[in-house]
Amino acid sequence: MRRIESGKVLSNHKLAKGMYRMDISLPEISSEVQGPGQFISLTVGEGWQMPLRRPMSIASIENDSISIIYKIFGKGTVWLKERTSGEVIEAIGPLGNKFSLDKINGKEIILVGGGVGVAPILYLHDQLSKDNQDHLLIVGAVTAAEQFLEHSPKTGIHLTTDDGSVGEKGTVMTMLEILADKVENPYIIACGPEPMLAAIYKFTTEKGIEGQFAVESYMACGTGLCQGCVIETTKNISKEHTYHQKYSLVCSDGPVYDINAIRI
Amino acid sequence: MTDLNTTIGSIELKNPILVASGTFGYGEECDEFSDVNQLGGIITKSITLHPREGNPPPRIVETASGMLNSIGLANIGVDRYISDMLPKYDELDTTVIMNIAGSSLTEYINVLEAVEAVPNSLAGYEINISCPNVGEGGMEFGVDCDLTSQLTSELRQRTDKLLVIKLSPNVTNIAAIAQSAEAAGADAVSAINTVVGMSINPATRKSNVYTKLCGLSGPAVKPVGVAAVYKISQSVSIPVIGIGGITKGEDVAEYLLAGASAVQVGTANFRDPAAGLQILTEFHDFCDKNNISDLTELIGRLQNDT
Numbered sequence: 001m002r003r004i005e006s007g008k009v010l011s012n013h014k015l016a017k018g019m020y021r022m023d024i025s026l027p028e029i030s031s032e033v034q035g036p037g038q039f040i041s042l043t044v045g046e047g048w049q050m051p052l053r054r055p056m057s058i059a060s061i062e063n064d065s066i067s068i069i070y071k072i073f074g075k076g077t078v079w080l081k082e083r084t085s086g087e088v089i090e091a092i093g094p095l096g097n098k099f100s101l102d103k104i105n106g107k108e109i110i111l112v113g114g115g116v117g118v119a120p121i122l123y124l125h126d127q128l129s130k131d132n133q134d135h136l137l138i139v140g141a142v143t144a145a146e147q148f149l150e151h152s153p154k155t156g157i158h159l160t161t162d163d164g165s166v167g168e169k170g171t172v173m174t175m176l177e178i179l180a181d182k183v184e185n186p187y188i189i190a191c192g193p194e195p196m197l198a199a200i201y202k203f204t205t206e207k208g209i210e211g212q213f214a215v216e217s218y219m220a221c222g223t224g225l226c227q228g229c230v231i232e233t234t235k236n237i238s239k240e241h242t243y244h245q246k247y248s249l250v251c252s253d254g255p256v257y258d259i260n261a262i263r264i
Numbered sequence: 265m266t267d268l269n270t271t272i273g274s275i276e277l278k279n280p281i282l283v284a285s286g287t288f289g290y291g292e293e294c295d296e297f298s299d300v301n302q303l304g305g306i307i308t309k310s311i312t313l314h315p316r317e318g319n320p321p322p323r324i325v326e327t328a329s330g331m332l333n334s335i336g337l338a339n340i341g342v343d344r345y346i347s348d349m350l351p352k353y354d355e356l357d358t359t360v361i362m363n364i365a366g367s368s369l370t371e372y373i374n375v376l377e378a379v380e381a382v383p384n385s386l387a388g389y390e391i392n393i394s395c396p397n398v399g400e401g402g403m404e405f406g407v408d409c410d411l412t413s414q415l416t417s418e419l420r421q422r423t424d425k426l427l428v429i430k431l432s433p434n435v436t437n438i439a440a441i442a443q444s445a446e447a448a449g450a451d452a453v454s455a456i457n458t459v460v461g462m463s464i465n466p467a468t469r470k471s472n473v474y475t476k477l478c479g480l481s482g483p484a485v486k487p488v489g490v491a492a493v494y495k496i497s498q499s500v501s502i503p504v505i506g507i508g509g510i511t512k513g514e515d516v517a518e519y520l521l522a523g524a525s526a527v528q529v530g531t532a533n534f535r536d537p538a539a540g541l542q543i544l545t546e547f548h549d550f551c552d553k554n555n556i557s558d559l560t561e562l563i564g565r566l567q568n569d570t
Contacts (some may be wrong), residue, residue, distance in 0.1 A: 001296055029487065043535060048483045048511055051325045051535055094538075175439035220324050224293045226286075227335045228324035239292055243315035243340050 001209035002223065003028045003096060010065055012080075013019035017145035019063055019116065020081055026091055029063035033094045037214050037256040039137045039223040040066060040093030044076040053092065055219045055251070057191070058127060059119035066091075071116040092263070095222045096255045098191060099124055099212055103258070107210070109135035112172050112200065112255040114192025115146075120214045126258050134181055140172035142183050168190045173199045180209065187211055194264065211259045214248065224252040232263040265556040270304070270526050272503045272552035273426045273451030275387045277304040277359055277526055280518065280559060281544045284507055285310055285390060285430070286335065290349050291356070294537035303360030303540050304526060306466035308349070313363075313371045313378075315341035318420045319428035325463050325472040330509070331531060332461050332476040332485030337365050337395060338377065342375045350384045354364050356457055360385065361426065376419055379482035388426025391419065394434075394457035396478075406432040407459075409444040431455040431492070433485075438492050439499035446500045454505035454528065455492045457566025459485050475514040482531040483509040497523025497564055511539070522563040 007026040015021045027039060041053035055070040070077050085087060099120075109128065113121035120137055128135045136156045142146045144165035151159040151167040158175050159167030168175050171186045171194070180186040180203075188211030190200050197213055204211055220226040230247035233253065237245050248254065249260070268279035284304040291306045300306055318338025325332050340348070345362070349526070353360045362379060366372035378391060393406035393415065405411045416429055427447040431438055433456040442453045458479025463472040489508020497504045506524030510516060512530045519527045532539035556562060 004297060004538065027548045042405050048329050050326060051329065051331055051482045051531060052324075053535055117337050151444065218322060218324060220326075220333070220531075223297075223534075223536070223537055225289050226324065226534050227331065228320060228333060230318070230323060230338075232320070241314035241341065242317055242319070243338065243344075245336070246323075 002030055002093060003032060004090065004092045005029050006088050006090045008090055009083050009085055011085055012083050016148040017070065018144065019069060019142070019148070020072070021059065021067055021069050022080065022083070023065050023067045024089055026066045026093075030061050030064050032068050033058060033061055035098035036120050036127055038069070038094040038096050039096040039222075039255065040091045041095060041219065042080070043090045046081045048078050050079070052220050053222060055095070055217075055222055057119035057123075057166060057214065057255075058094070059122050060103060061123075066083075067121040069116055069122070076201065092222060095251055097253070099214070099256050103210075104187050104213070107185045108183040109133070109186050110174060110176065110183070110186050111135055111137045112140070112188060112190035112192065112196075112260060113138070114140045114172055114190075114196040115217065116191030117190075117196070117214070120189070123191070124189065126205045136183075138172050138175045138179065140175075140192070153241070171199070172196060173203065176200065176203065180207070188259070190214075191216075198264045204259050212256055213259055213262070214255045215250055215257065215262070215263075217255070219251055222251045224249060231257070234261055235261055266548065266556050268548065268551070270413050270559050271389070272428070272505065272526055275426050279304040279544055280520065280524075280526040281357075281540055281547065282307055282361075282505070282526060282528045283533055284528035285392065287530040287533040290340075290359065292352060298538035298541045301357040301359050302319035302544065305361060305437045307361045307363050307390050307528060309339055310314050310363045310365035310395065310550050311339050311342050311345045311375060312337060312366060313342055313374050315339065318366055318441070321472045324462070327461070327463060328484060330482030331453055331534075332373070332463055332473055332478045332480055333458070333464065335474050338477070342378045346379060346382055350379075350382065350386070359387045361390050361428065362386050363390045363392055363430070365395055367539060369418060372415060372424065378383050380423055383547050384510050387424065388428065388451070389419070389423065390428040390430050390454060391415070392430050392457070394430055394432030406441065409440055412441050413448040415443040416445045416448035417468075426451050427458065428452045428454050430457055432457050433488055433492055434460045436502045439495045442474055442496040442504075446502050448503060452503040452505060453496060453500070453523075454507055455496055456485070456508050459488055481509070483511055485509050486515065490518055492523045493519055494522040505519050511542065513543055513550045515547070516543060516547040517550055517562060520559065521562040521564070521566045523566075525563055527557075
């Protein structure tokens, strides 16, 4: 069940260039979370200067607290950055669906995270690790300054940077093509900026590889009321008049979709 | 204790706070957050004759103290509204008003007639003649006195239920449109629908919303709404329902003083699906603190000496 809850900021610190992590005490919401892919949405600013909540993927859950990873993007995230421990922040959640692991059917999982899209991927990575389920993780960024994990190919963690300052030089695609070729039956789960998803989409479609995306979207409500956060589906629509066939609501139907179910 | 009852046409509302069409779905999407039965009423999302997918994304963007939207009347269509939604409204203990949108006189009539043909517990209809976001969103009716009159009259002949005409602020003289609706038999008017707006990303030189022109709502438009309600209430004798940027109890009082008999909470529902009830509590406190025994002490009681 979704809840509205005011929670104390437990910590709020810089992870990498332009990227921050905030831990918020949210016992009610965290008790309702079903798994990686789901998100919460936070009010930002004082009063109604910024009326819309900011949707944030859950990056981890621990002892009644929820962690988010956010990138400084505009006024709302600057306001988030300025919160200090003990301040209260209002959240609604958990929202959306989770990655469905029962679709993987023993295939070899490759997780791909780009930019702030790394949040749900890290949550899934932690869950798979706890379950001793083998998987590979690729995290891409422009430079080393934007990376906060350790490049560790031996343990299956592959970082990429556009300038080669850490990990493999290139985009996540460079690494993904190598790894997808190495494993017998790859299954790709990714979250990141649209150009990254578009490149993966093209790759998986050409190779006939299955997988899931967690997509990002601008949202007004996160609860299905505003109908603002739609994504185009790949459904073949033969009827002249339809509702909710061509467009899917990212907040309620998503944010996790089978790669072949949406148009990127 | 203040008596919060208010009357719109023949309908008595338990309190003056309704939720606006398009901001509360069909009334069931967020029922875990608040008990809709405590609200004065709900106006359900615009229904057209056929289902509609709505506009391509991006459909929304935040602006200073407001938001722009261009959803494009995405809705389930009247057949599914009748089969799936109407039976649920029988169970509710609050006033439910159906919002109807159309692209032609015939479409409005067909939707209303389809609903009139089945037994239901709707209190009435709010007619959207003011959607700025689709080429055929009824806006041509909302900007023209004669078309407003014709549409209102045709619908009036087909229902004895409450008939509310929802007006656009994007006109030269909103009071004149309200007068046309009144003369043609409307029981009430509601105002305002969204204000036409636009937002461009200077870096990409692209519009932030797919349709470019879209509708502004939220606290940014509250003064526009209050002024519209004031102008209309000075010109008609039917009740006015105030809409636009209501986020707190005092906003309700402001609209009532300007002449509204009830209000609709819109954009605030997006941030907090229980906003209507929170605003109701605050408004009740305001009334108690100010020793208001019933709402006639507020409605249209703007003091003229400034």
